[in-house]
Amino acid sequence: MSVVETPRARYRQVAEELRNAIKRGEYQPGEMLPSQPELARKYGLNQTSINRAIALLRAEGLVRVEHGRGAFVQLVPTVKRTRRVPRPGGNGSSFADEMRKAGLDPRTELVSLRTDPAPVGVAERLGLDEGGPVVVRERHMFASERPVQLAISYIPLTVAGSEDIAVPDVGPTGLYKRLAERGYVVTRFVEEIESRRAHPNEAGFLGLTDAQQVLEVARVVFAGEQPVETVVNVFPAQQWRLSYEWNAEGAGLT
Amino acid sequence: MSVVETPRARYRQVAEELRNAIKRGEYQPGEMLPSQPELARKYGLNQTSINRAIALLRAEGLVRVEHGRGAFVQLVPTVKRTRRVPRPGGNGSSFADEMRKAGLDPRTELVSLRTDPAPVGVAERLGLDEGGPVVVRERHMFASERPVQLAISYIPLTVAGSEDIAVPDVGPTGLYKRLAERGYVVTRFVEEIESRRAHPNEAGFLGLTDAQQVLEVARVVFAGEQPVETVVNVFPAQQWRLSYEWNAEGAGLT
DNA sequence: TAGTGGTCTAGACCACTGC
DNA sequence: CAGTGGTCTAGACCACTAA
Numbered sequence: 001m002s003v004v005e006t007p008r009a010r011y012r013q014v015a016e017e018l019r020n021a022i023k024r025g026e027y028q029p030g031e032m033l034p035s036q037p038e039l040a041r042k043y044g045l046n047q048t049s050i051n052r053a054i055a056l057l058r059a060e061g062l063v064r065v066e067h068g069r070g071a072f073v074q075l076v077p078t079v080k081r082t083r084r085v086p087r088p089g090g091n092g093s094s095f096a097d098e099m100r101k102a103g104l105d106p107r108t109e110l111v112s113l114r115t116d117p118a119p120v121g122v123a124e125r126l127g128l129d130e131g132g133p134v135v136v137r138e139r140h141m142f143a144s145e146r147p148v149q150l151a152i153s154y155i156p157l158t159v160a161g162s163e164d165i166a167v168p169d170v171g172p173t174g175l176y177k178r179l180a181e182r183g184y185v186v187t188r189f190v191e192e193i194e195s196r197r198a199h200p201n202e203a204g205f206l207g208l209t210d211a212q213q214v215l216e217v218a219r220v221v222f223a224g225e226q227p228v229e230t231v232v233n234v235f236p237a238q239q240w241r242l243s244y245e246w247n248a249e250g251a252g253l254t
Numbered sequence: 255m256s257v258v259e260t261p262r263a264r265y266r267q268v269a270e271e272l273r274n275a276i277k278r279g280e281y282q283p284g285e286m287l288p289s290q291p292e293l294a295r296k297y298g299l300n301q302t303s304i305n306r307a308i309a310l311l312r313a314e315g316l317v318r319v320e321h322g323r324g325a326f327v328q329l330v331p332t333v334k335r336t337r338r339v340p341r342p343g344g345n346g347s348s349f350a351d352e353m354r355k356a357g358l359d360p361r362t363e364l365v366s367l368r369t370d371p372a373p374v375g376v377a378e379r380l381g382l383d384e385g386g387p388v389v390v391r392e393r394h395m396f397a398s399e400r401p402v403q404l405a406i407s408y409i410p411l412t413v414a415g416s417e418d419i420a421v422p423d424v425g426p427t428g429l430y431k432r433l434a435e436r437g438y439v440v441t442r443f444v445e446e447i448e449s450r451r452a453h454p455n456e457a458g459f460l461g462l463t464d465a466q467q468v469l470e471v472a473r474v475v476f477a478g479e480q481p482v483e484t485v486v487n488v489f490p491a492q493q494w495r496l497s498y499e500w501n502a503e504g505a506g507l508t
Numbered sequence: 509t510a511g512t513g514g515t516c517t518a519g520a521c522c523a524c525t526g527c
Numbered sequence: 528c529a530g531t532g533g534t535c536t537a538g539a540c541c542a543c544t545a546a
Contacts, residue, residue: 035531046517060451068524068531190499195449195467195491197314213449213467237449244498245444289512300536322512322543
């Protein structure tokens with residue numbers, strides 16, 4: 001009934017040793033691990049077993065493998081994302097601000113801006129009929145030129161008026177100001193966090209194996225009872241820490 | 255440079271087919287998959303390859319393998335955990351309440367109540383010197399007798415006075431009331447969410463492979479500037495959705 | 509005991525990279 | 528081209544479960 005893996009398996013031991021060597025700094029970030037045949041010789045194992053060991057490290061995000069080149073120690077800068085309620089001073093928590101605070105150089109790339117029929121989940125969150133028109137804004141985010149985040153925003157066309165609501169590219173504050181001008185004053189946020197495997201296209205952009213996990217944060221923005229926007233953010237799970245802060249008001253928690 | 259796995263590998267295809275069969279309900283939750291030799295025959299593959307395919311499904315949490323018995327389709331009831339700010343009415347979001355709302359039968363088991371020196375991370379969050387005495391309360395949570403969550407609470411002994419602060423076993427509301435009686439009125443919460451591999455002991459209790467991910471939610475509870483409690487919650491990542499809600503106050507987000 | 513899953517080998521072949 | 532990683536086989540042996 002015990003589901004815990006006995007760590008006696010040789011390939012697990014190898015993974016363990018490599019893991020420790022990396023943590024001790026014997027292999028530096030960016031550096032290449034010894035090749036699989038070489039490790040096989042060193043540990044007296046078959047290449048197949050070595051391959052298995054390295055698969056573990058890949059799934060953990062500790063190592064990044066480039067086919068035909070080698071296995072490289074992954075630099076894993078943990079990034080933090082904070083939501084404060086109420087906000088201490090104005091719009092303190094945009095992506096760009098947080099990256100700069102962490103000493104990283106932020107860049108956002110607008111991948112696509114279009115009007116599309118709403119996919120199922122989105123329609124549901126926005127209270128639309130499936131296929132109802134939504135303005136879709138898709139962005140890729142980089143920190144010091146490393147891809148770190150992916151965001152897709154959906155706004156019902158009836159709320160947005162037109163795609164121009166997001167042109168020229170605006171930060172969220174700008175967007176919500178424009179929504180307010182159209183009579184939709186933002187009053188409430190809901191964020192749902194989910195952990196799942198990366199989709200192939202996400203894995204491609206974020207440089208992950210499809211065995212790796214991402215955090216999906218789906219936010220719905222309300223103006224009164226009316227959902228006016230939903231944003232799906234996708235983060236490599238190993239590289240982020242999400243943080244929420246709020247004040248007590250007769251609180252009780254578990 | 256493409257890091258996306260080509261899905262041509264036979265073992266990936268097998269995993270894909272089994273995944274679909276499970277989603278179509280061809281294999282029901284709790285049911286056993288065909289044995290590995292049998293699948294090997296069916297797909298014209300070696301058992302080794304089948305084993306690899308099933309390893310993928312394990313890591314996804316879709317299948318639970320019991321050594322010597324077989325591979326069983328895992329029931330994955332997604333559970334939701336919500337934090338509302340401000341709370342709509344009193345203490346609406348305890349573990350027990352949320353489980354009942356989801357139609358599940360909650361049970362909490364007090365595993366251990368003791369006074370210990372504070373571990374590094376805990377001391378840091380509580381603003382203590384490492385090793386400073388803390389009251390440790392460790393709980394296991396079940397939903398309809400399935401282990402679903404794990405919680406360890408740490409309170410500085412100077413704040414708690416004694417272990418009795420948590421005896422008889424109290425819900426959080428009760429705990430915070432007792433803290434208030436001791437002059438610590440809770441005013442602020444911070445929660446940090448992190449995704450990581452399960453530790454062996456966690457994997458044991460939660461019934462996971464150590465390849466599977468958990469969500470760790472570390473909460474710090476403040477009375478003014480004084481941290482009075484920190485709680486570490488651990489959830490099987492695949493089985494939970496975390497949710498946060500708050501009101502806008504001149505908001506701006508990314 | 510027979511049936512289940514987990515590991516390992518020795519060797520093969522393929523795919524990709526970079527010279 | 529040589530060197531890298533990825534997949535697959537045929538067969539072996541081990542560990543665990545249930546009868």
